[in-house]
Amino acid sequence: MRERIAVLVSGGVDSSVALARVAAMPGVKATAFYLKIWLEDELSFLGQCPWEEDLRMVRAVCQQLGVPLVILSLQREYREHIVEYSLAELRAGRTPSSDVLCNRLIKFGAFWDSAGAGFDRVASGHYARIQHKGEAAHLLKGVDPVKDQSYFLCRMRQDQLARSLFPIGEMMKAELRREAHRLSLANAERPDSQGICFLGQIPYRDFVHYHLGEAPGPIIEIKSGKTLGEHRGLWFHTIGQRKGLGLAGGPWYVVAKDPDSRSLFVIHQNSLDDFRRAHFYIDDPNWIVEAPEDGTFDIRLRHGPRFWPGRIKILNDGRVEVQLEEGDCGIAPGQFAVIYSGEECLGGGPIGAEAGLPDEIHKALERGSKA
Numbered sequence: 001m002r003e004r005i006a007v008l009v010s011g012g013v014d015s016s017v018a019l020a021r022v023a024a025m026p027g028v029k030a031t032a033f034y035l036k037i038w039l040e041d042e043l044s045f046l047g048q049c050p051w052e053e054d055l056r057m058v059r060a061v062c063q064q065l066g067v068p069l070v071i072l073s074l075q076r077e078y079r080e081h082i083v084e085y086s087l088a089e090l091r092a093g094r095t096p097s098s099d100v101l102c103n104r105l106i107k108f109g110a111f112w113d114s115a116g117a118g119f120d121r122v123a124s125g126h127y128a129r130i131q132h133k134g135e136a137a138h139l140l141k142g143v144d145p146v147k148d149q150s151y152f153l154c155r156m157r158q159d160q161l162a163r164s165l166f167p168i169g170e171m172m173k174a175e176l177r178r179e180a181h182r183l184s185l186a187n188a189e190r191p192d193s194q195g196i197c198f199l200g201q202i203p204y205r206d207f208v209h210y211h212l213g214e215a216p217g218p219i220i221e222i223k224s225g226k227t228l229g230e231h232r233g234l235w236f237h238t239i240g241q242r243k244g245l246g247l248a249g250g251p252w253y254v255v256a257k258d259p260d261s262r263s264l265f266v267i268h269q270n271s272l273d274d275f276r277r278a279h280f281y282i283d284d285p286n287w288i289v290e291a292p293e294d295g296t297f298d299i300r301l302r303h304g305p306r307f308w309p310g311r312i313k314i315l316n317d318g319r320v321e322v323q324l325e326e327g328d329c330g331i332a333p334g335q336f337a338v339i340y341s342g343e344e345c346l347g348g349g350p351i352g353a354e355a356g357l358p359d360e361i362h363k364a365l366e367r368g369s370k371a
């Protein structure tokens with residue numbers, strides 16, 4: 001009996017090559033699934049949504065490969081699990097990591113609950129690898145260090161990873177493009193998508209404004225306490241941000257936010273090194289196989305090829321204490337810190353709010369709360 005594999009496709013070249021590779025596997029029956037999670041119905045007035053072009057590409061590729069296509073709506077699940085989470089994090093002054101939650105709760109969660117019956121595994125176009133050792137499935141980095149997406153998969157459960165397949169994890173991006181051309185795929189030259197999947201080409205700031213509106217507050221120079229200007233809402237800004245502040249005499253960087261007083265704290269580039277954060281806690285960590293022993297690991301603070309060496313300590317309450325060898329000025333509460341041992345992604349979780357902030361930020365937050 002042939003193995004049945006569901007392949008998640010988006011219209012992009014990555015998932016299309018993944019589909020082609022699965023369809024070419026001996027003894028396999030592939031079915032493509034396009035997940036309808038866009039929110040264009042209520043937000044179409046904000047900008048153009050490319051879902052029609054996505055579907056055109058998906059249909060063309062599936063026809064070329066002779067693979068059946070199913071369009072599955074998960075809009076309700078996406079709104080409940082991802083959009084509401086993102087808006088709640090923004091209201092609290094934190095930085096949401098929507099794509100991390102989407103993989104666990106939607107692509108490898110709600111999808112399997114809705115359509116997984118009758119399939120043995122689910123495949124996607126993620127740049128990552130899976131290594132099976134005994135009963136456990138281990139998550140490894142993708143071979144391409146720039147495209148590697150293991151960061152976004154750090155929240156996956158062991159049972160989800162065990163039934164997953166990442167057919168392009170061993171490929172470099174240039175190699176994948178060549179493969180797409182060799183197969184004459186309709187989207188071989190299509191540019192990689194940017195931004196958040198459910199928004200399409202709707203500007204992120206417009207999406208946030210639509211749901212949260214404006215809540216003006218002061219922009220404060222953190223060392224002097226001097227007000228430099230006014231922002232339109234803390235949710236439009238994130239820690240480490242430089243552009244879009246509208247302040248003269250810069251460059252200025254966001255280093256802290258205080259939702260209680262609506263204060264946005266900034267520092268000039270000349271003093272930025274004083275606000276690099278090297279010590280913090282990871283709340284509610286997810287371990288893909290098991291929690292590691294205390295020790296030195298590579299820490300990823302955001303998606304990208306850079307890693308920060310640092311020591312971790314597992315606390316009695318389950319949180320992880322992290323001490324980096326070199327601090328970073330863009331560590332934001334809510335964003336995910338992910339822990340690696342060599343090629344393996346061990347897991348990760350959201351960065352906590354207060355611990356590890358420089359004394360100047362604590363003092364400024366106290367001043368703001370009393371204002």
